[in-house]
Amino acid sequence: xxxxxxxxxxxxxxxxxxxxxxxxxxxxxxxxxxxxxxxxxxxxxxxxxxxxxxxxxxxxxxxxxxxxxxxxxxxxxxxxxxxxxxxxxxxxxxxxxxxxxxxxxxxxxxxxxxxxxxxxxxxxxxxxxxxxxxxxxxxxxxxxxxxxxxxxxxxxxxxxxxxxxxxxxxxxxxxxxxxxxxxxx
Numbered sequence: 484x485x486x487x488x489x490x491x492x493x494x495x496x497x498x499x500x501x502x503x504x505x506x507x508x509x510x511x512x513x514x515x516x517x518x519x520x521x522x523x524x525x526x527x528x529x530x531x532x533x534x535x536x537x538x539x540x541x542x543x544x545x546x547x548x549x550x551x552x553x554x555x556x557x558x559x560x561x562x563x564x565x566x567x568x569x570x571x572x573x574x575x576x577x578x579x580x581x582x583x584x585x586x587x588x589x590x591x592x593x594x595x596x597x598x599x600x601x602x603x604x605x606x607x608x609x610x611x612x613x614x615x616x617x618x619x620x621x622x623x624x625x626x627x628x629x630x631x632x633x634x635x636x637x638x639x640x641x642x643x644x645x646x647x648x649x650x651x652x653x654x655x656x657x658x659x660x661x662x663x664x665x666x667x668x
Contacts, residue, residue, distance in 0.1 A: 540552040548563035561568040572579055572595065581591040588605040601609040610617050633644040640657040644650075653659070661667040 540550045543549040543551075544563070546563070548561060548566060550558065550560040550562060552558055552560075559568070570579055575595065577595055579591075579593040580586075580589060582589055584605075589600070589602045589607075591602070592600040594600075598610045598612055600607050606619075608619050610619070629644075630646075632646050635642040637657065640654045642654070642657050643652045645652050658668050
């Protein structure tokens with residue numbers, strides 16, 4: 484139904500129906516003389532006006548529980564009570580990447596059935612593994628508690644804090660050195 488004060492209604496009842504949009508042309512959907520959505524040969528845009536207003540939202544779900552919008556910053560927001568926001572890849576070897584610099588610089592990479600990697604300025608600094616975590620570079624903490632055995636790995640020998648023995652154990656060729664000039668070994 485079109486015009487004459489009636490509501491505009493578009494619907495499909497089966498079969499294959501489509502409309503071609505010529506190159507360089509747009510199809511606009513307007514509300515109260517303001518363009519809210521348009522389709523062109525390069526894709527679709529949701530906007531507040533023909534010239535684009537920030538803070539207009541794409542809302543999905545029966546209660547508009549998912550919002551995607553831009554308002555100086557860009558937001559993907561789950562507004563449901565008690566609900567979770569999932570970012571998922573259904574590809575068996577797929578990754579989820581958070582990137583910057585036009586996808587040229589990794590920030591976070593999550594690999595399916597494998598590690599999660601954290602980057603600083605495009606350089607990997609932390610990754611998970613099947614046995615725990617690996618820090619690439621220097622680890623600095625403001626106080627640490629280790630609840631288990633701790634191994635200090637040297638070039639040719641190790642020192643182990645053995646929790647079950649409550650002992651600091653030195654392997655052959657390991658030593659303790661005391662004093663500024665190594666006066667006591």
